[in-house]
Amino acid sequence: MGAAGTHGGRRDPRKDAHEVDKLAKRLRRQVGEAIADFGLIEHGDRVMVCLSGGKDSYALLDVLLALRDKAPVGFELIAVNLDQKQPGFPAEVLPRYLQGRGVPYRIVEQDTYSVVKRVVPEGKTMCALCSRLRRGVLYRVASELGATKIALGHHRDDILATFFLNLFHGGKLKAMPPKLVSDDGRHVVIRPLAYVKEDDLAAYAEAKAFPLIPCTLCGSQENLQRRQMRAMLREWQERHPGRVESILRALSDVRATHLMDRRLFDFAGLRAERRAGTGADAAFEPRELGEPLFAEDTDA
Numbered sequence: 001m002g003a004a005g006t007h008g009g010r011r012d013p014r015k016d017a018h019e020v021d022k023l024a025k026r027l028r029r030q031v032g033e034a035i036a037d038f039g040l041i042e043h044g045d046r047v048m049v050c051l052s053g054g055k056d057s058y059a060l061l062d063v064l065l066a067l068r069d070k071a072p073v074g075f076e077l078i079a080v081n082l083d084q085k086q087p088g089f090p091a092e093v094l095p096r097y098l099q100g101r102g103v104p105y106r107i108v109e110q111d112t113y114s115v116v117k118r119v120v121p122e123g124k125t126m127c128a129l130c131s132r133l134r135r136g137v138l139y140r141v142a143s144e145l146g147a148t149k150i151a152l153g154h155h156r157d158d159i160l161a162t163f164f165l166n167l168f169h170g171g172k173l174k175a176m177p178p179k180l181v182s183d184d185g186r187h188v189v190i191r192p193l194a195y196v197k198e199d200d201l202a203a204y205a206e207a208k209a210f211p212l213i214p215c216t217l218c219g220s221q222e223n224l225q226r227r228q229m230r231a232m233l234r235e236w237q238e239r240h241p242g243r244v245e246s247i248l249r250a251l252s253d254v255r256a257t258h259l260m261d262r263r264l265f266d267f268a269g270l271r272a273e274r275r276a277g278t279g280a281d282a283a284f285e286p287r288e289l290g291e292p293l294f295a296e297d298t299d300a
Contacts, residue, residue: 020207024066027204030195031063038178040190041149043073047190048147050138051079051105053094053213055205056153060193061103062208064151078104078145082137085111093211106145110137139187148188155193155201160247161229169225173259175251195248198230 035041049064051057064077081094091107098105115133142150154176163175178194181187193201205212236243256264 020204023200023204023207024063027059027063027196027200028066031060031192032067034178034192034194035067038190038194040179040192041071041073041075043075045075045148046146047075047077047149047151048138048142048145049077049079049151050153051081051094051098052153053081053211054153055201055210055212056155056193056198058208058210058212059196059201059204060151060153062204062210064192065101065103078106078147080106080108080138080141080145082134083107083109084134085109090213093213097211106141108137108141139182142187150187150189152189152191153193154191155196155198156244156248157198157230157233159191159194159251160233160244161226163247163251164229164232165225168229173261 041047047064049057049061051061061077061079068075068077079094079098083089083091095105095107138150141147159176163173166172166174176191176194178191180189182189233244259265260267262268
């Protein structure tokens with residue numbers, strides 16, 4: 001008997017097409033939910049989609065094009081690629097793809113590659129400087145184009161990896177927000193893929209045969225901490241299905257009263273007061289989760 005989706009060992013194209021259609025609908029639904037939940041795109045927006053040539057930004061553009069045609073609000077899309085002058089970069093690939101899709105675009109040429117290679121010592125992580133340089137260029141171009149939103153291709157796993165990087169190495173509870181305003185207050189950055197799994201984006205890129213362009217800077221660094229965080233998340237998902245989804249939900253359900261940031265909550269000014277109609281005491285929640293309430297409850 002052939003494997004699922006095959007006839008006598010051959011793949012069933014109808015089943016393949018059905019699976020791709022299901023995946024496309026899931027991506028459109030998740031992106032649509034993120035747009036609605038966080039107010040990412042509004043009527044009259046001119047959205048600058050940052051297209052790197054990687055699977056994530058290709059999928060982002062593709063899904064936004066599909067949503068634009070059916071959205072209840074009108075918005076424009078323009079794709080922007082920053083040609084950083086990396087050796088061997090195939091400059092013709094993105095213009096050919098975008099022209100074929102009928103998407104207005106701009107290719108910005110700026111040699112940030114040489115700057116990064118010159119400034120960052122051999123063996124050190126290049127991403128921070130590369131990202132800052134790219135961000136400055138993209139902000140400038142957004143102003144020139146009159147873009148009201150800058151859309152980036154960061155997905156669910158990027159957000160979670162950033163959260164754990166900040167937790168483990170920065171001592172902060174901080175991730176990538178789906179929407180933020182630049183420090184100078186002039187630009188709104190959005191991440192419509194905030195609910196989308198990286199594995200789904202990889203499968204979608206393969207199914208759509210996007211002409212992918214690898215980054216020779218990022219791809220050459222095997223020991224990046226971010227890569228380690230992604231490996232950790234993959235292991236958790238395999239060994240404990242649902243854990244990653246639970247962590248993502250936690251980022252949307254923050255209780256400042258049960259953390260330790262005095263800037264967010266006035267612990268020093270907290271006093272007991274009678275409140276009518278309250279039920280269970282939230283201070284006892286750990287007991288409900290099977291955790292010790294007091295040190296005496298442990299076996300130590």
